[in-house]
Amino acid sequence: MASQLRLGTSLALVTGAGSGLGRAISVRLAREGAAVAACDLDGAAAQETVRLMSWPRSKEGAFPRAHAAFQTDVSEAGAARRLLEQVQASFSRPPSVVVSCAGITRDEFLIHMSEEDWDKVIAVNLKGIFLVTRAAAQALVSNGCHGSIINISSIIGKVGNVGQTNYAASKAGVIGLTQTVARELGRYGIRCNSVLPGFILTPMTQKVPQKVIDKVTGMIPMGHMGDPEDVADVVAFLASEDSGYITGASVEVTGTEAPEAGAGRERVEKWNPEQMRKIVPFHRLVSQGNPRRRV
């Protein structure tokens, strides 16, 4: 819970705002005083996030600002530019905080992975972040505004994961893109950092059987999976001036250092195929299952 309104003058654009981490981040930034432009491929889900942010609050946790929802496919050429134009038209200024959270998985072993699944994941997770970051940077620089850009990567981008060559490559790409953007835009007062979540509880993972959750939790020294709010806390810090001298960083939110793949594999190999099927689609850190072949 925020103890102060660190973002009282900020306009934040959040992609993937209709679910999971993006929704939690939107609510957290609003609670810190930001006006939020909530963008998602699913326009109704983005609207629902706006409704949640507009819910009347107590004095301490007031959501005093107007928010707005936008339906956008971040992977579509031209859509990011139009999104920035729409946001600026709605709020009369460019967003000073930009959080790229939209992401997908299409899991498969390398030897069976189709070009289509490779291209789709790269298009949303990596090209989408390029398009949004470029459009936001152009708007900020041309308006002479400072800003903080936060790209949601994954610990998978650092350590890899069986069945996720496309996802791991996209998330590793986000780290490199972010470091380079930080070097290019520092002179304009624009910071750019990435966040690398590990095992985070989302509405999807809450459907996983308790036995499987217990196995996953057993790998985490902190003893539990993360909550979306754990990631939102870090994003709020990176969005605020409390992190004013941090740029180009990759902040891990995993409850631990990444476990060695071998250690994880030993545990995972003991799981039955049904457990594998449920684990892999959640792009978890260490897995051996092939969701399409083991169902």
Ligand SMILES: NC(=O)c1ccc[n+]([C@@H]2O[C@H](COP(=O)([O-])OP(=O)(O)OC[C@H]3O[C@@H](n4cnc5c(N)ncnc54)[C@H](O)[C@@H]3O)[C@@H](O)[C@H]2O)c1
């Ligand atoms: N949940 C985790 O454990 C975890 C771990 C590491 C990284 N991440 C990353 O965090 C981000 C959010 O994950 P999540 O668990 O909240 O997933 P989620 O599926 O709950 O939410 C993703 C959102 O992105 C939206 N989206 C998908 N494609 C889009 C597109 N082309 N344009 C605009 N919006 C699009 C979806 O509609 C959805 O609302 C993703 O980038 C994911 O890779 C999640």
